[in-house]
Amino acid sequence: MARVIVDVMLKPEILDPQGRAVQGALGRLGLEGVTSVRQGKHFVIELDGDLDSDRAAALDRLAGELLSNPVIEDFTLTVVDA
Amino acid sequence: MTIDTVDRAESSPDVSQPYADLGLKDDEYARIHEILGRRPTSSELAMYSVMWSEHCSYKSSKVHLRLFGEKKPETDALLVGIGENAGVVDIGDGWAVTFKVESHNHPSYVEPYQGAATGIGGIVRDILSMGARPIAVMDPLRFGPLDAPDTARVLPGVVAGIGGYGNCLGLPNIGGEVIFDPSYAGNPLVNALCVGAMRHEDIHLASAKGVGNLVVLYGARTGGDGIGGVSVLASETFDAEGSAKRPSVQVGDPFMEKLLIEATLEVLHAGLVEGIQDLGGAGISCATSELASNGEGGMHVWLDRVLLRDPTLSPEEILMSESQERMCAIVRPDRINDFLARCAKWEVEAVVIGEVTDSGRLTIDWHGERIVDVPPRTVAHEGPVYQRPFARPSSQDALQADGPGRLARPSTPEEIRAAVLALVGSANLASKSWVTSQYDRYVLGNTVLAQPEDSGMVRVDEVTGRGVAVSTDCNGRFAKLDPYAGAQLALAESYRNVSVTGATPLAVTNCLNFGSPEDPGVMWQFAEAVRGLADGCLELGIPVTGGNVSFYNQTGDVAILPTPVVGVLGVIDDVTRRTPMSWRNAGDSIYLLGDTRDEFGGSEWAHLQGHLGGVPPRVDLGQERALSRVLVDGSQSGVIRAAHDVSDGGVAQALVEMALRSGTGADVSIPESIEPFVFCCSESAARAIIVIRPDQESALLALCNDSAVPVMRIGTVTTDAHLTFGSFGFPLDELRRVHESPIPAALAG
Known part of the structure; x- marks a missing residue:
C-alpha cells in the first residue's frame, strides 16, 4: 500500500483572512507573541499497491487541478510508504 | 537595495526605464518627462503608469462620456454628479441615496471566487466613501454558453464569491442578471452594483482640504495584492531575491470590510473627517493624488509609515498595491486622537501617513529620501485623452x-x-x-x-x-x-x-x-x-x-x-x-x-x-x-x-x-x-x-x-x-x- 500526503497552502503573498482570524483568537485566548498563522489543507491519500510513475504523475496533476487552486495556492506532495 | 530618488533621477537622466512594460506609450513617457522636467523616478513611473491606464484614466472613453454631462436633463434630484466616487440623488424627506455599478470582469476570469468577491468589496467602499451606509448589492453577470466547460469553472466560483463576500458582509443581494452568450466564453462579465443611503447632511467628498490636516490610511494592511505589473520595477531596484514574482490576485476579507464600514460611518457621523476616499484600483497612488488634486493641491506622504503585511515590499509596490479593505481619510490634527481611538474600538488599524500642504506638489518620502515630487493633477486628472478613431x-x-x-x-x-x-x-x-x-x-x-x-x-x-x-x-x-x-x-x-x-x-x-x-x-x-x-x-x-x-x-x-x-x-x-x-x-x-x-x-x-x-x-x-x-x-x-x-x-x-x-x-x-x-x-x-x-x-x-x-x-x-x-x-x-x-x-x- 502506498500513502501520499498532499499539503496545500495559500501562496506566501496571498492574504489569509482565516489565518488572521485564528491569530487574533489565539491572542484573545491568552497566547502571547503569535506573529503569524497560515491555514491550509492536508490530504492523506491511500492507494492499493505500489505508486507507479503513471499514478504518481496523475496524482501530481490532480493535486493542481482538484486539491488546490494553482492561482492562489501551492501544494507539496510527499510519498510516505512507497 | 537602492532606491530611485528624485536626486538620483536628476543625476542619471539616461537610465532606461521599462515604461513600455508598464503599458505607457512613447509619447506618454515623453509627456511625463515634460511635466517633471526630468526623468521620473521608478516610483513616479509606477504612479503615472497605473493612473494613466485605461482603467483609471478613461483615456479612450472620456471624450464620449462628456455627453452624459452635456445632455443632462433638468432635475432637482441630483445632489452629487459624475466625477465623485458615486453620484448622489435626493429621494425626499431628507434622505439621499447613492448607487453605482462597476466591472470586475478580468479578475473574475483569472480567479472567479476572489475576483467576484473583491468586486463586491470595491463597489461597497465606493458607496461608503460618499458617507452612505451600504444597504444592498446586485450583480449583472454574463457567461459563455451554459454547457461550455469553462462556464462550469467560472460561474460557480463567481456566484460563490459574490455570495461569500456579500453574505459575510451582511448585505442583501436583491437582483441582477445572469445571461449566457458564446461571446462571453473567454471573457465573462462580472459587474457589481451597490446602493447606499444617508441623510443629506452626511454627504462626504473626496478632497484633501485644510493645510496641515493629516492623511490617515486605515483598514487592512498593505500587501502584494494586484501588483503583478510593477514587479518589473521591483526587479530593477531590488536584488534578485527581492524580486520574487508577486501575485496579482487580490483576496478579500469581508469581516474586515464590515469593520471598515462601521468605523468609517462612526468617524463620519462624529464629524471627524474633512475628506475621504476609498482605495481601489491603483491603491495609494490613486487615493493620494486624487485627494490632493481635489483639495488644496498639495500633500506630503511618509510612505515608510504604511503598515505592511509583507515587509519586503518596495516603495513602488506599496504605491501600486491593490490590497483590499483600505480607506484614506483627511483629519484635522486636533481630532486625530479621537479618530484613531474610534478605529481602535472597531479593531481597525490606522496610521497617519502624511499631511495636506499648499505646495501644489504631491511629495512622497521613503525613509527620509524623496522618491516622488509631482503635480498631483497631472497624475489624477490630466492624464492623456485619446480621440480614438471610430467607424461603423x-x-x-x-x-x-x-x-x-x-x-x-x-x-x-x-x-x-x-x-x-x-x-x-x-x-x-x-x-x-x-x-x-x-x-x-x-x-x-x-x-x-x-x-x-x-x-x-x-x-x-x-x-x-x-x-x-x-x-x-x-x-x-x-x-x-x-x-x-x-x-x-x-x-x-x-x-x-x-x-x-x-x-x-x-x-x-x-x-x-x-x-x-x-x-x-x-x-x-x-x-x-x-x-x-x-x-x-x-x-x-x-x-x-x-x-x-x-x-x-x-x-x-x-x-x-x-x-x-x-x-x-x-x-x-x-x-x-x-x-x-x-x-x-x-x-x-x-x-x-x-x-x-x-x-x-x-x-x-x-x-x-x-x-x-x-x-x-x-x-x-x-x-x-x-x-x-x-x-x-x-x-x-x-x-x-x-x-x-x-x-x-x-x-x-x-x-x-x-x-x-x-x-x-x-x-x-x-x-x-x-x-x-x-x-x-x-x-x-x-x-x-x-x-x-x-x-x-x-x-x-x-x-x-x-x-x-x-x-x-x-x-x-x-x-x-x-x-x-x-x-x-x-x-x-x-x-x-x-x-x-x-x-x-x-x-x-
Missing part, C-alpha cells in the same frame, strides 16, 4: 439586412406551444434561483422585493416606509445590431422594471462593457451606445449619476457583444404599496399595455435558432414614459394589483413567470388582430402585463387614455394549475420543471 463596421449593413424573416416560424398551436416551452427552458430565460438562492436576499430585514421580481426594492426609512427600487438590464444582441438603439432599449427595460413595481424612476448608472477601443468598430459601438444612452436619459428626464467603462473584453480578436448595462433607481413613498409581479386573486383581469409588433431581431427566439441579425425592436421613449406614468399612478391609486415587464421572450414568457410566481394559472385569449406567434414571443418594447380587479376596468381605461397608452384585455386569473392560451396550454407542473431544471442540471457535479 462594413459588416453592419449585412448584419442588419439579414433579418429573422428568413427563419421558419411556428404557426400551428402545437408549434407555438413547443416554441414557448423551448424559451421557458432556455438558458437565458430559465429560472436563476440556483444562483440567487446562494445569496442572502433578506439580511438587514429591509428587502421588499428581490429576484425573481422585476426590480430589487429595499426600505430606506423604517418609519415612513420610503424606499428605493433598482434594476439592471442589457440585451447585448440588441446592442450588436444597433448600439444606439440597444443602449436605449437597455435603459428602457430598466426604467420599465422600476416602474412596474410602482416606483418612480429617478437616476441612472451604467457599466459599459466593450471590446478593444483600439478597434475602430468597437469604438463606434461604444460611441453610439453612449450617445444613445445620453439622448435616452435626456428624453426620459433621468440623469446619469456615474458609472464605469470596461474595455478590452474580448477573446483573441473577437470582442464580446457590446454590453452597456444600465441600472435605473426609482423611489417609492411607501414600500408597503409596491406592485408585486404576479396575481393573487382568481377572477382578476389581465391586460396587456403597449403595442405588439412583429419584432424578432435579436430576440431570444431568434437566438435559440442560432440567428443574430436584422434590427432590434423599435425604441419609443415617449411611450415608455407614458407607460411608466400609468404603472406608477395605477399603483398609487390602488388600481393595479400586479404588474410585470414584457421583454425577453415576449408575452408568453412574462405570463409563464407570473403563473409560476403565483402558483395559479390563467386563461389567456390571443387577440384575433395579432398573429399568435407574434403575440406570444415578439419582444416589442414599452409593454407590460398588469392585473386588476374586474370592477376597476373603467379606472384603468381612463388612466391609459390620459397617457395615450394602448391597452387590451387578454385574460383572466383562474384557480387552476394551468396556463392556457386558447388552443394550447400548459400544466404549471410542466412549466415549473422546464423552467427550473436547466441551470442546476448544467452545473450539478
